[in-house]
Amino acid sequence: MRQLPGVTEVEVNVAKSVVRVTFDPHAVSHARLVAAVRRAGCGVEGAGPSPPWWRTEKALVAAVGLLLLAGWLWNLLATGDLLPEHDRYVPPGAQALFLLATLIGALPIAKEGIGALLRKKLDAELLVTIAVVGAVSIQEFFAAGEVVFIMLLGEMLESFTVDRARAAISKLMALAPETARVRRDGQEIEIPTDEVVVGDVVVVRPGEKIPVDGSLIAGSGVVDQAAITGESMPVDKNVGDEVFAGTLNTAGAFVLRAERVGKDSTLARITKLVEEAQQRDAPVQRVIDRYATFAVPLMLLIAALTYGVTLDAHRAITVLLVACPCALLLATPTAIVAGIGRAAKEGVLIKGGAHLEAAGRLNVIVFDKTGTLTEGKPAVTDICSFHDEEHQHGEAELIALAAVAEKMSEHPLAQAIREKANEMGMKTPDPSDFAHVAGRGVVANHNGTKIVVGKPALLREHQITLTAEQEQHLRKHEQEGKTVVVVAHDGKPCGIVSIADTLREKAQSAIHALRQLGIKKVVMLTGDNSRTAKTIATQVGIDHVHAEVLPEQKAERIAAFQAQGYRVAMVGDGINDAPALATADVGVAMGASTDIALETADIALVANDLSKVAFAVGLSRKTLAIIKQSVGFALAYNLLMVALAVEGTLGVIGGAVAHQVSGVLVVLNAMRLLRYRQ
Secondary structure, three states, X not given: OOOOOOEEEEEEEHHXXXXXXXXXXOOOOHHHHHHHHHHOOOOOOOOOOOOOHHHOHHHHHHHHHHHHHHHHHHHHHHHOOOOOOOOOOOOHHHHHXXXXXXHHHHHHHHHXXXXXXXOOOOOHHHHHHHHHHHHHHOOOHHHHHHHHHHHHHHHHHHHHHHHHHOHHHHHHHHHOOOEEEEEEOOEEXXXXXHHOOOOOEEEEOOOOEOOOEEEEEEEEEXXXXXXXXXXXXXXXXXXXXXXXXXXEEEEEEEEEEEEEOHHHOHHHHHHHHHHHHOOOOOHHXXXXXXXXXXXXXXXXXXXXXXXXXXXXXXXXXXXXXXXXXXXXXXXHHHHHHHHHHHHHHOOEEEOOHHHHHHHOOOOEEEEEHHHHHEEEEEEEEEEEEOEOOOOEOOHHHHHHHHHHHOOOOXXXXXXXXHHHHHHOOOOOOOOOEEEEEOOOEEEEEEOOEEEEEEOHHHHHHOOOOOOHHHHHHHHHHHHOOOEEEEEEXXXXXXXXXXXXXXXXXXXXXXXXXXXXXXXXXXEEEOOOOHHHHHHHHXXXXXXXXXXXXXXXXXXXXXXXXXXXXXXXXXXXXXXHHHHXXXXXXXXXXXXXXXXXXXXXXXXXXXXXXXXXXXXXXXXXXXXXXXXXXXXXXXXHHHHXXXXXHHHOOOOHHHHHHHHHHHHHHHHHHHHHHHHOOO
């Protein structure tokens, strides 16, 4: 198509069987574009009426098979021979049925083979066409028909298995509901999903799929996000929580505000990434494609030499049949498509075969800290009461006092305290007055008493002192990398509340899983202070820590590892991680990442699930292993079959069967990736 005048861009998407063409309609017609596709041996949907059932692939295979069966039965009843071989009598009627089956089935194969030759390309169809013509010329009609039938049957089976491998995209596209229920002008109406705009208020009822990305503004639900994030269990959703298009509300009803719609939704972005990924060749695939280019003329030469030495046309034709490198050509693309599809089902978006291959060769994984190993927001980790003879404050009372004082504060630490109070089921009243002391804490009055929450310096300003034991207790928590605030009530210290960025739920198990996979080094790179970084690293089991590094220094550290011969992955989530993500052999972006991190990364995790890093590495290694198995098998198998054909042990019929068996086995081997478990 690129050779046609007026065509400026052509993008082929094999996974969806679509070609996108940018062209000048005044310079080239639609009919010429369709003709160009057909010259390449492909059909075109929508270019005319659908072919009748009797012109479909299944009907062709059935017709050829039935004609061969009828001829075989005729021969069996007439002669008693199980196989109508060349050195035995075959009734003319049976011969005619065999020839008819050959002509009907060979036509599409010959069309593709001759079309390839006209494009100065030698392919498997050309080899089969030559073999069939040769078999017919020596009146081996049954063998010729058998070759054609098994070739067509093999192609049908390959189409079926590869379609199964690509099913992930079809399932993704089918997730989005066709309509959405929105509130406009005080009314609730149902409209097509593609008409929803950002800011629309969308109503979702129990059992319904969510049509757009957004955040809950009313109600609650239990959402099954497995199709998007790979999470095995449904997730509770409340006001403020984010939901994704294509996920299922299993219980409850809620109202959300649309934030990402159409092609900007998470589902649409996932689908686009997976489609693009399945089109990008892995380096190993390009090597095999180059090999196959030389294999076809080489096998033609071997067949010619076989005939020249033995003068046995049967042997030469058999060589042509078994020499086709179909299995070799299928080995890599089917594995890549299956691997990327399996990853997508688990919420891991691998952006191409090259990145899948690179992930399988990693031996160093580098993690950012904040927002990657940790949740990226402060949370209360410890509540410690001070005990004295007059009063003993419990944890609930301590948090209640702190929450009242922090009720009006916008500081992140104040938000962490309020969230803790909410978790404990408290309703926090407003203080009668409130004052924020920059850099030190807050002072509030409630029910006629003063509450001071903040650093010891703030308490001293209000003539509140800590004992040596209390000071020591405070320093112990600070040494653990936590921010500690003291709560004082009515002029006396009551206790401390420790706040820190908390670990992600699966951080420790994720690091352990990577070590089990044989990753040589697991490293933390963070801009945070050394004390906090080492505390987090110790908790998750990371030995190598580089703290207080700037974004460009992260990239430099990655480059330094690469200079030592390591293959490095960087796992991050923010703009400051983008240089390191781009520098690494494989960049992995977390689900809540900024847009620039997601664009820069080679692998994106839809959910903030660190266990998916090990899943991606393990799946990539399994994919590489399967490619190596299939390539090794295809090469060894082809060489063995060619040797048997040259020697004369393998006949024409056996060669036809052997050729298709190898292709189907390679595809089925790739299909094992669809069942991969970590």
